[in-house]
Amino acid sequence: MRLTITAIVTALVILTAVFAFAQDAPAETSDGNIFRVDRINALVFMLIFSIVILTYTRWARQGKELFLRKISGLDQLEEAVGRATEMGRPVLFIPGINEIDEIETLAGLSILGRVARVTARYDTPLLVPVRYPMVLAAGQEVVEQAYIEEGRPDAYNKDIVRYVAGEQFAFTATVNGMMVRQRPATNIYMGAFYAESLLLAETGNAAGSIQIAGTAQPAQLPFFIAACDYTLMGEELYAASAYLSREPLLLGGLKGQDWMKVLIIAAIALGIALSTFNSGEWFLALFRNV
Amino acid sequence: MRTTLPVIIAFLSGFAMIFLFFLSPEYSSINGVELEPEILSWVTIVGGFTLLLGVVSIVRVNYTAVKRRKEGWGYKVATLVSIFAMAVPAIIPSSMSSLFGTGPGSIYDWLFNNLDAPMMSTMFAMLAFYIASAAFRAFRARTAEATLLLITAVIVMLWRIPMGEIVLSGIHENIPNLINTYIMNGANMAVQRGIIIGAALGAAAMALRIMLGIERTYMGK
Numbered sequence: 001m002r003l004t005i006t007a008i009v010t011a012l013v014i015l016t017a018v019f020a021f022a023q024d025a026p027a028e029t030s031d032g033n034i035f036r037v038d039r040i041n042a043l044v045f046m047l048i049f050s051i052v053i054l055t056y057t058r059w060a061r062q063g064k065e066l067f068l069r070k071i072s073g074l075d076q077l078e079e080a081v082g083r084a085t086e087m088g089r090p091v092l093f094i095p096g097i098n099e100i101d102e103i104e105t106l107a108g109l110s111i112l113g114r115v116a117r118v119t120a121r122y123d124t125p126l127l128v129p130v131r132y133p134m135v136l137a138a139g140q141e142v143v144e145q146a147y148i149e150e151g152r153p154d155a156y157n158k159d160i161v162r163y164v165a166g167e168q169f170a171f172t173a174t175v176n177g178m179m180v181r182q183r184p185a186t187n188i189y190m191g192a193f194y195a196e197s198l199l200l201a202e203t204g205n206a207a208g209s210i211q212i213a214g215t216a217q218p219a220q221l222p223f224f225i226a227a228c229d230y231t232l233m234g235e236e237l238y239a240a241s242a243y244l245s246r247e248p249l250l251l252g253g254l255k256g257q258d259w260m261k262v263l264i265i266a267a268i269a270l271g272i273a274l275s276t277f278n279s280g281e282w283f284l285a286l287f288r289n290v
Numbered sequence: 291m292r293t294t295l296p297v298i299i300a301f302l303s304g305f306a307m308i309f310l311f312f313l314s315p316e317y318s319s320i321n322g323v324e325l326e327p328e329i330l331s332w333v334t335i336v337g338g339f340t341l342l343l344g345v346v347s348i349v350r351v352n353y354t355a356v357k358r359r360k361e362g363w364g365y366k367v368a369t370l371v372s373i374f375a376m377a378v379p380a381i382i383p384s385s386m387s388s389l390f391g392t393g394p395g396s397i398y399d400w401l402f403n404n405l406d407a408p409m410m411s412t413m414f415a416m417l418a419f420y421i422a423s424a425a426f427r428a429f430r431a432r433t434a435e436a437t438l439l440l441i442t443a444v445i446v447m448l449w450r451i452p453m454g455e456i457v458l459s460g461i462h463e464n465i466p467n468l469i470n471t472y473i474m475n476g477a478n479m480a481v482q483r484g485i486i487i488g489a490a491l492g493a494a495a496m497a498l499r500i501m502l503g504i505e506r507t508y509m510g511k
Contacts, residue, residue, distance in 0.1 A: 035312050043312055053495055057504065101333050103493045106500065110507035133344030134337055141509065162351045163344035167406070169413035181362050195417060202420040216489035218482045223421075226428035234485040238492030241507040249504050257495045264487060 041286055048263075053256035060252030068251065073212050073230035074243050077111075077188070080210050081118040084185035090125035091115065092184035094200070096191020096215070097171060100134040103238075104216055108191030109135075109142050110241035111214070115188060116146035120155060127178060128161040131171045136163045172196040176203045189213040189228070190237060193220050201227035214240065297503035303329070304501040348373065376401055445469060 060066055084091045093115055095108030112128065119126040128143065130136045139161035147156035164174040176199065179187070187204040189197070189211070197213075197220040204211050205227050213224035214232030224231045232240065235257065242250030267287075274280030310318050310326045318325050352366040360366075380398040384391025392398045431437040448454030449469045458465040499505035 033314055034317050036314055039312055046308070049491075049494060050498060053498055054502075099333075099337070103496055106508045107496060110505070113507050132337070133340035133342075133347075136347055137340055137343055138508065145509070159347070159351050159354070163347040165348075166344070167410060169410040170406075173409075173413055177362070177365065195414060198420045198424055199413065199417060202424055205424075216485075216493065218485045218489075221485070222428075223424065226424040234489035235492030238489070238496045241505065245507065250499065253495045253499050253504065257491050260491050261488065264491075 038288075041288070049256075049260055052259050053253050056256040056259070057249055057252030060248035060255070063248070066248075066251050066255050068243060068254065071232065071236055071239070071243055073214065073232045073236070074240055076210075076212060076230050077115060077244070078118050080186040080188070080212060081115065081122060081124055083210055084119075085122040085124045087185045089183055089185040090127050091119055091186045091188065092127045092129075092175075092178065092182075092204075092209070093188045094129060094175065094191070095135060095139060096189075096193055097131045097168060097196065098192040099132050100138055102192055104192040105135060107237050107240065108214075109138055111188075111190045111244070112139060113142045113146050114241070114244045116143040116160075117150050120147045120150035120152040123152070123155060126160050127182065127184060129164040129171070129175050129178065130161060131164070131166060131168075133163055136161055168194065168196060172199050175200060179203050179207045179209070183207055184209055187211045189215070189224070190232070190240070191215065192217055193224075198223035198227060204228075293506060293509060296509060297506070301501050301503065304497065345373070345377075376406075442473060446473060 056066075081091055093112055095112055096102070096105050098105045100106070116126060118124075126143070128139055130139055140158060143160050144153075144156050147153055165171040178184070179200075180203065184204075184207075187200075187209045189200065190213070193200070193213075193215050194217065197215070197217075201211060201213065201224055211228035212230045212232075213228040214237040215221065215224065216234050216237055218234070221231065221233055239254050239257075242254050271280055271283055274283050306329060307326070310329075349370065352369050355366045356363045356370070376398060379390050379396065380392050382390035384393055384396065388395050389397050425443070429436070429440040429443055431440050446469065448458060449466055455466050458469075496505060500508070
């Protein structure tokens with residue numbers, strides 16, 4: 001199986017190289033082609049990526065043991081909710097401030113489902129302020145499903161997930177007000193955050209809440225690291241649903257990602273070596289427009 | 291069916307967008323209509339419909355709090371009054387009076403420029419004070435790593451302010467360039483790119499899982 005995958009990957013890399021050399025047409029012009037020849041390397045990269053992920057997903061389904069490194073922020077989620085239960089105070093969860101069409105928001109909603117299960121189990125109040133009505137609808141669906149699956153449909157309230165404001169800083173002011181007045185014991189920020197990240201996290205810190213954050217926005221990571229107890233960085237946010245559920249199908253995708261990182265690191269190392277000896281132009285051409 | 295239909299829609303939408311990415315511009319339109327922006331505009335249309343859900347949610351939550359005289363109910367009254375004060379004059383057509391609608395000189399325009407915008411700016415300006423308090427905690431030299439962070443931060447902050455740049459240039463004219471090259475464009479950018487590559491792969495893997503229906507946790511499954 002490994003040999004087959006290696007053969008497919010090698011064939012695709014060669015194919016990319018052939019297309020990269022063959023392309024003369026500049027971007028945005030088709031020269032009568034139905035497909036954009038200048039993007040063929042992106043197609044090949046996408047195919048390699050898909051094959052690797054799906055292969056690992058298949059292995060995971062067949063019962064192959066997959067190692068996952070420890071992510072402290074995710075391990076602490078249940079404990080953080082437990083702390084709120086003991087203190088008799090709510091858990092605040094923010095699935096970012098972006099729309100539902102952003103993958104970070106979907107990752108945040110996935111984690112919300114897991115958190116809602118724990119709050120339903122312990123009968124802990126949950127507050128989920130959102131910035132967009134579509135996130136509101138999706139969030140309500142996720143939380144309701146979690147409460148039903150935990151056998152607590154009676155504890156579900158439509159206002160757990162609430163729309164507070166469409167404006168970035170109006171949203172921030174409202175959430176800060178919630179933190180100061182309702183004093184949640186645990187604040188969880190999972191999704192896309194911008195300038196409001198530190199305004200939220202510092203207010204939570206001042207209110208004495210335990211805070212777990214996760215975002216793929218590199219510019220906001222230092223703020224969360226400074227103000228929160230645990231921070232999920234970049235890809236860890238997307239790995240959260242697989243890590244928490246331990247479902248083999250989802251774990252397979254994570255291992256596939258790791259292998260793609262190995263390939264990218266190898267490509268970077270090769271690129272550095274070729275550029276050092278001033279012979280890397282052909283190699284650079286492979287990655288143009290990806 | 292409740293889960294299958296969204297998965298089918300997710301697959302078809304995702305596949306359509308990927309297919310259009312690889313299609314030449316002249317083949318990606320029908321009767322002069324560009325398909326990619328057309329599909330993306332559907333998101334805005336669906337979002338418009340769900341706006342009513344948002345309004346219902348915010349009114350219900352705040353009205354309930356006011357009715358039950360919950361702690362801070364006065365703020366909820368202010369929220370409810372603000373929602374209707376902004377929305378109602380904006381919805382009434384400007385043909386009835388120049389005070390209505392969203393044009394210059396309307397009630398909405400006045401409220402936006404004189405209340406909404408200054409309040410947003412105030413919130414944003416508060417960030418400076420929050421940065422100072424967060425930096426104070428982060429830069430306490432408790433461990434070797436925190437000390438390294440403190441030294442780096444002091445050097446970068448000195449480099450970023452005009453007076454600091456003069457002082458650093460006074461020591462040696464190349465110091466500002468060295469900070470820019472080795473700290474900002476070297477270590478800092480390398481780490482940021484590493485995080486971005488990892489996050490991009492994570493996002494792509496998650497998108498693939500959603501398209502193929504492997505990842506359904508965002509639907510509560």
